[in-house]
Amino acid sequence: MDSIYLDNNATTPMLPEVASAIADCHARLYANPASQHQSGRRSRQVLDEAREGIAEILGAHLGGKCGDRLVFTSGGTESNNLAIRGLNGSRAGQIVISPVEHPSISATANECARQGCPVSRLTVDKNGRVDPVQLDEFLSRTTRLVSVTAANHETGVLQPLPEIAARCHTAGVPLHTDAVQRVGKLPTDFGRLGVAALSVSGHKFHGPVGIGALLLRHDVKLLPLVHGGSQQLRLRPGTEPVALAVGMFRALQVWQQNAEQHLDRVTRLRDRLEAALVREIPELVINGSGALRLPQTSNMAFPGLDRQAVVMALDLAGIACSTGSACASGSRQPSATLQAMQSSQSIIDGSVRFSLSGLSTEAEIDEAATRIVKVFKKLRSIAPARKTASPPPHEPPESL
Numbered sequence: 001m002d003s004i005y006l007d008n009n010a011t012t013p014m015l016p017e018v019a020s021a022i023a024d025c026h027a028r029l030y031a032n033p034a035s036q037h038q039s040g041r042r043s044r045q046v047l048d049e050a051r052e053g054i055a056e057i058l059g060a061h062l063g064g065k066c067g068d069r070l071v072f073t074s075g076g077t078e079s080n081n082l083a084i085r086g087l088n089g090s091r092a093g094q095i096v097i098s099p100v101e102h103p104s105i106s107a108t109a110n111e112c113a114r115q116g117c118p119v120s121r122l123t124v125d126k127n128g129r130v131d132p133v134q135l136d137e138f139l140s141r142t143t144r145l146v147s148v149t150a151a152n153h154e155t156g157v158l159q160p161l162p163e164i165a166a167r168c169h170t171a172g173v174p175l176h177t178d179a180v181q182r183v184g185k186l187p188t189d190f191g192r193l194g195v196a197a198l199s200v201s202g203h204k205f206h207g208p209v210g211i212g213a214l215l216l217r218h219d220v221k222l223l224p225l226v227h228g229g230s231q232q233l234r235l236r237p238g239t240e241p242v243a244l245a246v247g248m249f250r251a252l253q254v255w256q257q258n259a260e261q262h263l264d265r266v267t268r269l270r271d272r273l274e275a276a277l278v279r280e281i282p283e284l285v286i287n288g289s290g291a292l293r294l295p296q297t298s299n300m301a302f303p304g305l306d307r308q309a310v311v312m313a314l315d316l317a318g319i320a321c322s323t324g325s326a327c328a329s330g331s332r333q334p335s336a337t338l339q340a341m342q343s344s345q346s347i348i349d350g351s352v353r354f355s356l357s358g359l360s361t362e363a364e365i366d367e368a369a370t371r372i373v374k375v376f377k378k379l380r381s382i383a384p385a386r387k388t389a390s391p392p393p394h395e396p397p398e399s400l
């Protein structure tokens with residue numbers, strides 16, 4: 001066995017059936033879906049079917065005057081930018097976000113702050129969860145928008161969205177959620193979550209890179225970021241990428257056909273990896289393990305080691321993993337998520353993310369555990385003595 005890919009939160013390999021659906025579409029449906037001729041109308045029909053199919057799998061109801069809307073974007077980053085800048089955009093007021101957001105939310109909010117918009121940040125507990133009660137302090141007539149991630153990209157920790165949504169609803173403030181890491185891993189029902197808007201990215205669930213979506217509840221207002229033609233209700237003008245939309249739909253369909261087995265299998269593999277490593281490395285800390293987490297994500301601290309050194313040594317040993325979000329990897333910036341969780345410095349310094357997918361196998365996980373232990377022991381034997389905080393006792397992972 002050569003390399004073992006455990007960086008699926010950064011991106012997932014495209015499924016062969018998705019690649020062939022895209023290729024087929026490129027070959028047959030090249031006409032612009034805005035064109036009036038027959039070929040254009042065929043492209044439009046396939047695009048609409050993909051839009052409706054994705055919305056249905058995600059529990060949104062499109063169509064009619066009171067229907068929800070699905071706006072195709074270029075990916076999670078654009079969906080999040082569109083939401084933070086555009087939701088309720090005609091109303092001045094503060095933006096409230098959690099401190100464990102992906103940079104596509106936090107950096108956009110920082111930019112809004114630079115332009116004079118007040119931005120408030122909630123706090124999280126030691127597992128990285130927002131306590132919904134604290135929202136009451138931030139919700140007022142002058143709040144334009146709240147954005148809280150559905151699942152953290154580094155630890156996989158899930159947020160109590162329905163409780164947060166209920167509070168926002170009472171206050172009449174729209175709630176956006178970045179569900180980029182959740183969609184295609186856990187059942188996600190837009191209507192039941194109670195959010196006003198939800199971001200999706202195709203390449204996180206074995207679909208194509210370069211397409212995402214923003215789901216919008218029927219009653220929520222959005223100002224566009226770009227201006228042009230009348231495509232997508234003028235909310236995101238530009239020629240729609242029909243083949244990519246079809247690919248994203250196909251990837252979601254494949255996931256949906258086996259959603260339950262997928263969840264059980266990936267959770268079992270993730271737990272198997274964690275158990276094998278904890279057995280051999282008792283000081284290992286699994287960040288966020290006291291909360292409900294995504295099935296595929298495991299963020300582990302090797303106290304006393306440097307995370308960059310661990311990732312590089314694992315790469316040489318044939319394991320692809322990362323120190324945090326793909327946008328931050330390679331940077332020496334400490335993890336904002338672990339900082340917000342008030343993790344100790346040695347945990348922040350030594351934390352690495354392993355992320356599995358439905359394509360991961362038991363043999364790969366067992367081999368990965370063996371290689372990780374070997375790398376740990378080697379690095380530990382040469383690491384300068386660092387002050388290590390004693391790790392907290394392992395909390396049993398809750399089940400989903």
Ligand SMILES: Cc1ncc(COP(=O)(O)O)c(C=O)c1O
Pocket residue numbers: 009010074075076077078080102104149151152153178179180181201202203212325326327
């Ligand atoms: C939670 C989260 N939001 C947004 C993004 C950005 O998505 P994209 O790469 O499609 O722009 C990522 C990517 O890692 C993510 O993990």
